[in-house]
Amino acid sequence: MSDFKKVAAAVFEGDPESVQSLTQQLIDSGAAPLDIVNNGLLAGMDIVAPKFKAGEMFIPEVMMSAKALAEGMKLVKPLLSTDDSAGVATFLMGTVKGDLHDIGKNLVVMILESGGFNVVDLGIDVSPEKFVDAIKEHRPKIVGMCALLTTTMMAMKETIELITEAGLRDNVKILVGGAPLYPEFAEKIGADGYCVDAVACKEMAAAMVAN
Ligand code: B12
Secondary structure, eight states, X not given: XXXXXHHHHHHHTTOHHHHHHHHHHXXXXXXXXXXXXXXXXXXXXXXXXXXXXXXXXXXXXXXXXXXXXXXXXXXXXXXXXXXXXXXXXXXXXXXXXTOOOOHHHHHHHHHHHHTTOEEEEOOSSBOHHHHHXXXXXXXXXXXXXXXOSTTTHHHXXXXXXXXXXXXXXXXXXXXXXXXXXXXXXXXHTTXXXXXXXXXXXXXXXXXXXXX
């Protein structure tokens, strides 16, 4: 089994200690941080997802996998090269109301920070009101919203409507993401963009602040 596959297997098994030591071994052997994320840590979640869907894994086990993945991410985070191309642009991020998924959001935050963004992470289950208050407080250039459930996707629309009602829509660009989303949905709810993954988000956000 390759070293990346061993990390993936340890994530799937929900074994934080093994994820830590195997990730450290990969780092010590000179593996690129993003390869460790994509081919090791996230590859582990790719094993979890279909098993959860098929009812072969249950919530506590998935939570253990998420915890194991987070341990690996902690080691990789400081190694992601940082550049300051985004200047000090603030990116406000949150998982929308009713939604507790944060693995993908946390990854996007990590990659944005490595791209020089000052990220204010509001966490999970963020109400439209909280997004609006945070825009007033932090004056971000970009607001990012994450949803993983088809039932919470509409909270993004609600949030954009409240941002508009508060007179703040012209002050911010809005990016949306999460597994069930697609570009036409982003357009339909009035977002400025959809990104399929964390690296695409960093690139789109950097282009937005450059203009
Ligand atoms: C892990 C997981 C959980 C964990 C979450 C742990 C955590 N801390 O996040 C737990 C066990 C808690 C959980 C709970 C539930 N889950 Co769940 N979960 C998943 C699972 C297996 C993996 C999600 C994940 O982390 N993927 C890995 C990350 C890296 O991918 P990602 O999130 O898509 O993020 C990437 C991109 O989308 C993008 N991106 C993400 N966010 C953003 C934001 C912006 C701004 C941008 C630009 C881009 C971007 O970049 C990321 C990195 O590249 C998915 C299966 C799946 N296929 O997605 C189900 C899944 C999302 N869950 C599902 C369900 C049903 C639930 C529950 C309702 C189960 C239940 N019966 O209680 C609850 C809901 C809880 C709630 N209210 O939110 C369903 C949703 C079905 C649907 N159509 O809505 C799925 C699809 C599983 C399935 N049935 O197939 N879940």
